[in-house]
Each structure stands twice: as structure tokens, then as C-alpha cells.
Amino acid sequence: MLPLSLVFLSCLALVYAGSANKGDNCTQADSRLQTGTFQFFDDCNSVTYCASNGTCLLKGCRRDDFPFGYAKGAHLPDKCDVGQFCPDEADACQPLLSVDSPCQLNRDDECEAPPNADALRDTTNRGLNFNGAVCLNNVCMWANQTAGNSCTVENTAYIAYGPSGEFIDIVSRGNCIVGLYCDSTSKQCMAEKALGAACTADKECGSWNCLSSGTCGPDTSIPNHVGTGVYVAVAIGIFVGIFGTLLGLFMLHRRQRDQEREKRMQYWREQNAFHQNLLQMRQTARASILSLPGHGNSARSTMYGRDGMPSDEAPILQHAAPKGSGLRHYMGDDSSEYDEGMMMQPTTQRNDGRF
Incomplete structure (x- = not known):
């Protein structure tokens, strides 16, 4: 059996077949075996051969099931029957x-x-x-x-x-x-050598594989078989790989969640500090208004909190009202800590009947 490299070169030789088509002139003297590959070559293309009359004719037989050079659906020449062979020229079957x-x-x-x-x-x-x-x-x-x-x-x-x-x-x-090989020196048949024996050519080894070290190596056509430990190690490696990937993704996502949670907490702290600053500014503004001349002991300084007690957060009343005057208290509260109860005084009727 030829090495794969030689098979590849043989295929290349088919590609570089002659270019003459059916009916074109050719010369049988040009037919030869290509140097290095020993592939048959003539002046005709891959679907014709050079006949004795000096013209290219369609091939009359084939060796391969799928010969090179034929178009899809094209008629293929027949393969030879038992007791016959198709020569390199592929002109016709011969005994x-x-x-x-x-x-x-x-x-x-x-x-x-x-x-x-x-x-x-x-x-x-x-x-x-x-x-x-x-x-x-x-x-x-x-x-x-x-x-x-x-x-x-x-x-x-x-x-x-x-x-x-x-x-x-x-x-x-x-x-x-x-099981034997012909020694090139003695020209005698000798038994093929076992694995590990000294050799000079592949034909000397029973495995048909003489290593570069000069010893017979294992048969390259036999599949390699590994021990049970290799399968166990591969299975453990796959399991560890899958588990490690899942664990890594979990840790990554948890860190991302912690970062997002910290961002939300920082935002809440900033908003809370902002609200506290607003309250402080409001209280400072009220204290400044109350400290103005003429406002400290006037009726406008009477202020009530939501619980009815004096508070620095209560609004300033328009007029002081005597007890039992029938004034009604209106308080607006939307449950916000920034809203305040307002004492509202209704409009009284004047002596002249107008409001």
C-alpha cells in the first residue's frame, strides 16, 4: 500500500493530464510514467486515450468506481469482467x-x-x-x-x-x-520482525512501521486503546470544568449584584442627606424671619405645631383669635414630614353686612 503522500501525488498527476480532446491529434511516443509519481501520462485529456492512429478517442474501460474528469451525469465506460483487466491507457479490457x-x-x-x-x-x-x-x-x-x-x-x-x-x-x-519479506541484500525471504526489533525498512516489520530510531514500531492502522484511568481522568476534568464554570459565573454575578446594591445604597444616602439639608435650610430661614424687628412679639409670631403646641415649624397666623370665637381650624396633612398644619381663619362679617 502506498503512503498517503504518494496517493496525493498520483491525484495531482491526473490533474496534469494532457489537454487534447476527442478527435485531436496525439503521439503515442509521448505516453510515459511521470517522474516521481510514476503515474501514466499521454497527450489526451482524462476522458480519452491516444489511439494507434494518432487521435484521441474516448476511453473504453475504467478501473475506478468514480474516475476523474467526467462531468456529472456523463456516461462512464464499463469496468472489466472477471478474468480481464483495464490497462493504464484504458483503451479496452484485456485478458x-x-x-x-x-x-x-x-x-x-x-x-x-x-x-x-x-x-x-x-x-x-x-x-x-x-x-x-x-x-x-x-x-x-x-x-x-x-x-x-x-x-x-x-x-x-x-x-x-x-x-x-x-x-x-x-x-x-x-x-x-x-508474513515474510524479501531481503534486498541476500535476496532471500525472511520472517517479519516483532515490535521493538531493529529494522531498516517498513517491510521488515510485522507492523509495517519502521521508526526513525531504527526499531519496529506499532502498527499505525490499529486504533489506540487507552486505560480506564484515562477515561476517569477525562470525566473528572469535564466535571471540574463544568462546575468551575458555573461557580465562576455565580461569583461574578454575585459581585455585580453587590456593586449594584452599593450603588443604590449610596444613592439613598445622598438623597437622605439632600432632604436633611432642605429641612435645615427651611428651619434657618424661619429663624431668620422671626428674628427680624417687629416680628418677635407680634401676633404673627404665634405658631402651632401639628399637636397644638408651639413649634418652630408651625405657620405664622394672619390674626390672633380670642377663645370661643368660633374659628374653625383647617389642617392639611399628606403624611409628609415636610408638610405642616396650617391654622386658617375664616373671613368675619363686618357690621355693615359685607364680608
Whole structure:
């Protein structure tokens, strides 16, 4: 199986296919495998191929369920039946190739399967073979070599890109049975190595993952499993986070309420002090009026409080009235501490009958 970076580069190669449309001229000599990605390229666009007559024709087969370049709703060429394959040119379906027949790069599916294909088939989904058949160095063969036997190896250098830039990714394949690998030096099939063993390539490890430290690492395709303690720690963290958020919001809102309450109390104190100042000013004004000459002992200085007793808050009467004169007292009180009872004297009838 190719790395994801190589798959990505293959997709880019499809994008940079030729630009000639159906019926346009093309040259089969220009057909080639792209450098670094080894993706097939010709002069025609992604829905046509370069025929032997030098013109671009519509493709006659396909390998993928959703091939690149076709418009939505467009007719797709048929996939090949069992016993056939669609070549890179995609001109037409062809019968499977026998052992030792020439095949295209990495096209294990072009080769005829061995009689014991079920036993040799790659079930790891790593691209080791296809139904027990493998195409190495452009030759069809079966992946049936056992431990200690001589084997064929193919090393292909792909151009890949990482965080540090461009680098070469070498993919090494052999015709050993699944569970073995073909050593590039001795050209013999050897057993895959266990986790932690020394290695120089991914194919040497049973996990298919040779770390940069030179040891076999865990299989990257297997999901990671964590212990129960991790789940407990995560649950506690979530609970603490939720509780802490609620507590923080409660404290924030309480502080805001205290600030608003203090503002209202300060406003009440200011208003109360203002009312007290008004009372003091009123009393001072009355005392000043009473201290004027001619007002200290006159009838105008007679003042009564709301309880009938002399008070400095009672109003000054217009005329002193004798006892039993029939004067009626009128008092207005709206329950306010700033209102005062007023003694009102009704208009008396004059001797001449007028009021």
C-alpha cells in the first residue's frame, strides 16, 4: 500500500493530464510514467486515450468506481469482467497475463492468479499482492516464495513531500508469501520482525512501521486503546470544568449584584442627606424671619405645631383669635414630614353686612 503522500501525488498527476480532446491529434511516443509519481501520462485529456492512429478517442474501460474528469451525469465506460483487466491507457479490457508476461508498474491486477490464490492472497490491505499474483520489475509472477528461498525484489523511489520539504520514499516489494519479506541484500525471504526489533525498512516489520530510531514500531492502522484511568481522568476534568464554570459565573454575578446594591445604597444616602439639608435650610430661614424687628412679639409670631403646641415649624397666623370665637381650624396633612398644619381663619362679617 502506498503512503498517503504518494496517493496525493498520483491525484495531482491526473490533474496534469494532457489537454487534447476527442478527435485531436496525439503521439503515442509521448505516453510515459511521470517522474516521481510514476503515474501514466499521454497527450489526451482524462476522458480519452491516444489511439494507434494518432487521435484521441474516448476511453473504453475504467478501473475506478468514480474516475476523474467526467462531468456529472456523463456516461462512464464499463469496468472489466472477471478474468480481464483495464490497462493504464484504458483503451479496452484485456485478458489477464500469465506468469513471466510483461506487465505495467504496480499493476498486480494484470497478472493471472495462482491456483492457491486463497492461501497466498494479501489480507492485510498493504498492497503486497493481488490474489497471490504480483508484478515486479514489469514481470508477472506469483507471491509464493517461502522462508530461505530466493526471491525477487523491486525498489521504486517515489518523490514525496513533508514538513521539511521534498524527500525520496523508497517502496520495496517482493514475491515472498505474506508474513515474510524479501531481503534486498541476500535476496532471500525472511520472517517479519516483532515490535521493538531493529529494522531498516517498513517491510521488515510485522507492523509495517519502521521508526526513525531504527526499531519496529506499532502498527499505525490499529486504533489506540487507552486505560480506564484515562477515561476517569477525562470525566473528572469535564466535571471540574463544568462546575468551575458555573461557580465562576455565580461569583461574578454575585459581585455585580453587590456593586449594584452599593450603588443604590449610596444613592439613598445622598438623597437622605439632600432632604436633611432642605429641612435645615427651611428651619434657618424661619429663624431668620422671626428674628427680624417687629416680628418677635407680634401676633404673627404665634405658631402651632401639628399637636397644638408651639413649634418652630408651625405657620405664622394672619390674626390672633380670642377663645370661643368660633374659628374653625383647617389642617392639611399628606403624611409628609415636610408638610405642616396650617391654622386658617375664616373671613368675619363686618357690621355693615359685607364680608
